[in-house]
Amino acid sequence: MTKRQREVFDAIVTYTGKNGYSPSMRELTELVNARAVSTVFGVLERLRRDGFITWEESKPRTMRVLKEAS
Template identity: 40%
Template sequence: MKELTLKQKQVLTCIVAFIAKHSFAPSSRELGALLEHSSPSTTHRYLVTLKEKGYVDWIESKPRTLRVLKGA
C-alpha cells in the first residue's frame, strides 16, 4: 500500500473510530462533519484517494458500505 499523508491518516483513523463505536460505517456527510469539512467534495476526494491507495473500499450508490481493508 502507498504511504498516506497526515490528513489521509486522520481521515482513516476517523473512519476506524466511527466503525468501532457504532458498528457501522459513517456516511460521507457524517464523516465530513466529524472532520469539519465545509464541502462534501473534500470528503469525497479523501475517500477516493484512500480507495485508490488500497485502504478502503465501498459499493457505489449503496449507503454505509464503506469498509477498511485488511492491513490498513
C-alpha cells in the first residue's frame, strides 16, 4: 500500500468510525487535501482492486472496509 493509499484508507476508517457511514467522494477529497475528486477516485479504485474496500456503484456513502491494512 502506498503512502497516499494509506492516507485515503485511514481517512475512510476514521470518518466511518466517527459518523457511522462512509464519506462522500468530495468529503474524502477534502479530508486528504487532494486537488481533485478524480485523484481520490483513482486511489479508491486501486484499494478496491487490492481487496481493501468495496462500494456499490452509483450509490453514495456505500464504501465498506473489507480488510485491515497492515
